[in-house]
Amino acid sequence: SQKIEQNSEALNIQEGKTATLTCNYTNYSPAYLQWYRQDPGRGPVFLLLIRENEKEKRKERLKVTFDTTLKQSLFHITASQPADSATYLCALDITNSGYALNFGKGTSLLVTP
Amino acid sequence: GAVVSQHPSWVICKSGTSVKIECRSLDFQATTMFWYRQFPKQSLMLMATSNEGSKATYEQGVEKDKFLINHASLTLSTLTVTSAHPEDSSFYICSARGSYEQYFGPGTRLTVT
Numbered sequence: 064s065q066k067i068e069q070n071s072e073a074l075n076i077q078e079g080k081t082a083t084l085t086c087n088y089t090n091y092s093p094a095y096l097q098w099y100r101q102d103p104g105r106g107p108v109f110l111l112l113i114r115e116n117e118k119e120k121r122k123e124r125l126k127v128t129f130d131t132t133l134k135q136s137l138f139h140i141t142a143s144q145p146a147d148s149a150t151y152l153c154a155l156d157i158t159n160s161g162y163a164l165n166f167g168k169g170t171s172l173l174v175t176p
Numbered sequence: 177g178a179v180v181s182q183h184p185s186w187v188i189c190k191s192g193t194s195v196k197i198e199c200r201s202l203d204f205q206a207t208t209m210f211w212y213r214q215f216p217k218q219s220l221m222l223m224a225t226s227n228e229g230s231k232a233t234y235e236q237g238v239e240k241d242k243f244l245i246n247h248a249s250l251t252l253s254t255l256t257v258t259s260a261h262p263e264d265s266s267f268y269i270c271s272a273r274g275s276y277e278q279y280f281g282p283g284t285r286l287t288v289t
Contacts, residue, residue: 067219097277106180106269106280107220152219156276163210164278166219 065090067167075173084138084170086153096136099152143174178204182281196256197284199270205250206272214267226253260288
């Protein structure tokens with residue numbers, strides 16, 4: 064069966080450090096992978112989409128890598144701030160056609176001053 | 177990004193009653209919307225795909241007679257939880273499709289007593 068695993072339930076880091084979150088998947092052949100941020104009691108907010116032919120994508124302090132051989136994506140937040148504290152979700156399109164998404168359980172990031 | 181609203185943001189109802197949740201795309205037309213459910217510390221689970229002007233497509237295990245979805249216009253989809261039971265208590269989130277990313281509403285917290 065298809066699985067998306069975010070192998071850290073929680074990650075605590077100090078302000079200013081780089082946070083690295085991992086997403087592994089099985090039984091998918093994704094054309095692209097997405098990352099979302101979710102704050103408590105709120106809906107997810109889209110952050111980044113990376114395609115299978117892109118090794119790396121950046122947006123401000125965010126960087127995503129995508130290794131289709133390893134079936135893994137890494138999500139980095141550089142110069143982290145307490146405001147970055149949230150749950151980060153990895154998502155894959157079920158059919159690669161802009162259909163609905165399957166989500167990982169998420170990694171809860173806490174950035175302390 | 178596009179804005180999706182949900183109403184109500186939270187609702188408490190008695191067991192056996194029905195509850196309607198509205199999802200609106202505020203600044204764009206959404207031919208396809210999705211309904212997800214999220215239990216505490218769990219990932220978002222897709223319930224159904226709502227297509228404007230046609231019947232919703234439900235995921236396996238989701239009772240279509242219990243979770244009624246109507247997508248009567250390009251900006252509004254509704255989810256009605258009929259004959260609600262305590263086990264239906266959850267966080268319900270809708271989303272609308274962009275190109276490949278999704279724009280989520282803020283969610284509705286349903287508590288059935």
